[in-house]
Amino acid sequence: MTTAYLNGEFVPLEDARISPMDRGFLFGDGIYEVIPSYGGNMVGFARHMQRLDQGLSAIQLDNPLSTEAWQSLLASLIEKDQGEHLGLYLQVTRGTSLIRNHKFPSECRQTVFAYPFEVNAPCNGNPAEAACYRVATAHDRRWRRCDIKSVALLGNVLHMMEGVNAGADEVLLFNEQDELTEAAACNVFVVEGSRIVTPPLDQAKLPGVTRNMLVDILRNERMPIYEETVSRAKLLAADEVWLTSSTKEIAPVIAIDDEPVGDGRPGAVWAQAQTLFARHRFTL
Template sequence: MTRTVYVNGTYLPETEAKVSIFDRGFLMADGVYEVTSVLDGKLIDFDGHMNRLKRSLRELEMTCPLSADELLAMHRELVARNGIDQGMIYLQVTRGNPGDRSFLFPDASVPGTVVAFTQNIPHLADAPAAKTGFRVITIPDLRWSRVDIKTVQLLYPSMGKMAAKKAGVDDSWFTDEAGMVTEGTSNNAYIVKGNRIITRQLGSDILHGITRAAVLRLATEAQFEIEERPFSPAEAQQADEAFATAASIFVMPVVEVDGMPVGTGKPGPVATRLREIYLEEMRKAAL
């Protein structure tokens, strides 16, 4: 089935969707994006994603042509038109098409470009990987220093995914100059020691994950202790458990780091329980 996508106010078949070659998202990676999960035909943590979108836009001095209500209506329309029960909606906002290539930002009168499309993933909630866990390698974090802004500059994370694929594992975790884990290529990273969940503190060096915020809140309510600080790959290897969070994987156990098993080498009870709690609570609050 041909997907229906959204481009600047119009719903149309994906085969007919077009954006100008002069769009700054194409020429300069001058754009931001959000990915919202869909479960049971409803949007998961939509307000959180839209609040982060506003922050990303503000940090780059950009504006979005659509209001919050219009964005919600558009997301729901895409879900309905494409018959999505489980999957994701990708939303991208760029600084638009100034008519030619220039490093300078265009005049504010140039409208931004808004595109969105769905991804149908029937087994998103019960992904087989959640039962086996991710294996990861670590690589140096060579991204720009404002990864807290969710921009479309994803070349290095893509290279990290490819490095993992070549190594025969599932993902890469980035490490800073001190050798401490920052985050995964498209997810936040955690380790578990006893009743403590350890994850890097918020800053400009990690994405302020919407799933991260929800999971830490739910973990606190479940009486886990949260410790926000950097950890090393060696500490991860010696932990009881490890896991990652993102809108595309929810809570994903990590069972191996750089070839060494974490804990038993199988998904542990903390990650497994947090995934269950997260899915249960997010489904209750879905829009």
């Protein structure tokens, strides 16, 4: 049985209930995070808290809990679950108002929800253990503030289904200029020769905690990491392509639109990067 947290109480996940008048349900008016936890240790907790604060303040919502309160709430979920490899989902919405109006209600108590779910064991950089991805490509039609980790994910969901319907596991998205933005639920890196490149952050991309941790790790290790625009041509000519997210860490893309990336196997630079990530995941 999974234990969830809802508005101050720990309850069995299947018994957790919120009102259909919750603005998260009616408007997607909320912010979420997903934090991995391995062997009881969270990865990137401070960074997830920082992005949560940024997202909440971008939609003019107060953070209902202090960082310490989030930490102890999530620690309780980990302890109750006892799972070795977990994702911790947390969501804050503007709450329930009995009058449905696009305008923010003057008085509304936030809804706070969190629950743990099982994820795969993280990889230590061994190609034989890599979870590999085949991806499709699509023009990025999501809203214009993709930097906010909003629960309004319909655009992402529809994009993901484009990929799934094309027989892929993820989808790489391009802006009007045919430049790579990110994937439906991941950031993207490409390797060209010895250069590792990821598109620069702006309002068209989520500032991925994993992306930013990886950039920091590669910089600290003096690896050649660049934040540069990636054209479609550059992407398709890349030796390696990686997806990053909290639950995938660094995942090698082995095919794009059914064409192999490199030799269609996890690349040598990926193995190096995932090995470094495994070494530093709990220290950043």
